[in-house]
Amino acid sequence: MKRRISLLFIAIVAILFFLLNRYVLSGLQIYTPNPLLSLTFWLVVSLIVLSLIFAINRINTLGMGNFFKIATHAFLIWLTASLIFTIVLALGDGYRLFTGGPRSLYWVEFATALFFATVLLFVYGMIRGKYAYRVIKHTLFFDDLPEAFDGFTITQISDVHSGSFNNPKAVQRGIDMVKQQQSDLFVFTGDLVNNKAEEIKPWISYFNQIKAPFGQFSILGNHDYGDYVKWPNDSAKRANLDLLKTYHKELGFKLLLDEHITLHKDGQNIILAGVENWGIGFGERGDLKKALNGTNPTDFKVLLSHDPTHWEAEVVKSPSKVHLT
Known part of the structure; x- marks a missing residue:
């Protein structure tokens, strides 16, 4: 019974993660309909997910070493940035429901800017943030x-x-x-x-x-x-x-x-x-x-x-x- 619940939970999370990324890709495709964009996007997503699965599966043998940290951080960064992208894009799509017309490039560009800003902030935090000491009295x-x-x-x-x-x-x-x-x-x-x-x-x-x-x-x-x-x-x-x-x-x-x-x-x-x-x-x-x-x-x-x-x-x-x- 517990195994069925675990598999169901994993399946639900996987479906939601797929839908999240599918929505992100739909926003990015406003830049170009070139199939290469979709291929590159899904290759990146697949690499991140497979790395995370491998790291978790081998945690007993490899421990929480550099590979584990890179894999988990990459997934967390991608997930957070994608969620922010989705929220902004959803706001734009919601606005479009009332005004009519096609999806606005403005909202996509805004979402894309926040996506990369999120990635950069995370990377800065991992590389330099660990040395950002403060004295709190x-x-x-x-x-x-x-x-x-x-x-x-x-x-x-x-x-x-x-x-x-x-x-x-x-x-x-x-x-x-x-x-x-x-x-x-x-x-x-x-x-x-x-x-x-x-x-x-x-x-x-x-x-x-x-x-x-x-x-x-x-x-x-x-x-x-x-x-x-x-x-x-x-x-x-x-x-x-x-x-x-x-x-x-x-x-x-x-x-x-x-x-x-x-x-x-x-x-x-x-x-x-x-x-x-x-x-x-x-x-x-x-x-x-x-x-x-x-x-x-x-x-x-x-x-x-x-x-x-x-x-x-x-x-x-x-x-x-x-x-x-």
């Missing part, structure tokens, strides 16, 4: 924050995905931005790599430049466990995770695995806890109860957790109040 107020920690600063970064880096100067610029904050505490909240521990090795000398008076702490994200790679055996997968934990040490990060530490300042303290990844649909490994074991209900607590769904599903329901996640 928030000032938080708590009635029960220990007085000694008034004005205490924390710098957080997340989702480094170091396997996607290929520009040392851009990475160094990001590191310099972190260092310029001169925060009391630095935390990294998961996804150091895309799939394998070795991805971070070329960048260790960059990230271990980060220092903070109260220390540098980290947790794991869903990508850090190697779940998206076909390993020869469980031992190889465990070895990869162990190696990644070693690299956290080389980075100067104290990795918190369902545990907590106490930060002391002027005779007062706060709790910094960290859990393994807990995310709906992405592995519910983290143990919040274990991480907070030994703390008092009245302690001021900061929790490091990779997936926002953890906060909604568990953290807000915790009998031991967590002040900041």
